[in-house]
Amino acid sequence: NQTARVALLLSMSDQFLQDPQAYNRALDVLGSLTNEYDRAYYAGIIAERRAKAQVTRRGNGAYEWLTDAMTCFERAEALRPAGNDDAVVRWNACVRFLQRHPELRPVTEETQEIEMLE
Numbered sequence: 001n002q003t004a005r006v007a008l009l010l011s012m013s014d015q016f017l018q019d020p021q022a023y024n025r026a027l028d029v030l031g032s033l034t035n036e037y038d039r040a041y042y043a044g045i046i047a048e049r050r051a052k053a054q055v056t057r058r059g060n061g062a063y064e065w066l067t068d069a070m071t072c073f074e075r076a077e078a079l080r081p082a083g084n085d086d087a088v089v090r091w092n093a094c095v096r097f098l099q100r101h102p103e104l105r106p107v108t109e110e111t112q113e114i115e116m117l118e
Contacts, residue, residue, distance in 0.1 A: 005029050006042065013046050016053035023050060037079040041087055044072030048094060055101065063104040070094045 009029040015022040026046050033039045051065030073094070076087035098104060 002033060002035065002038070005032055006038065009033075009042055010045070013049040016049055017056055037076055037081065040072050040076035040079055041090075044069045044076060044087070044090055047072060048090065051094075052097070055104070060107050062101075063098070063106050066094050066098055066104070 009026050012022045012026040012029065023046070030039060030042055030046060033042065047065045047069035051062040051069060054060070054062035054065060070091050073087040073091040077091070080087055
């Protein structure tokens with residue numbers, strides 16, 4: 001049942017902060033979705049929620065997760081059913097999140113070296 005799988009995937013992605021294994025389990029469920037649009041869209045949801053969990057943890061990689069989410073949403077937009085603007089809405093939400101968090105920048109080798117020294 002695809003509807004149940006989507007609900008399971010969403011509930012797992014809500015647990016990214018509390019359960020380190022939730023991400024891998026969400027990816028497993030994502031792989032079981034049969035619709036190409038759903039796989040692209042929910043891959044974006046997973047990446048977006050992973051980014052927000054990283055921001056909450058003050059960890060690295062949130063910028064990359066958000067840009068990955070945006071790429072997934074762009075792919076989903078190209079596959080979307082007529083009248084379904086969900087992927088566009090999520091893409092815009094990622095842009096707004098990045099605007100609200102100007103401190104988020106791409107991780108570079110230099111950034112990683114500085115953090116390792118701290």
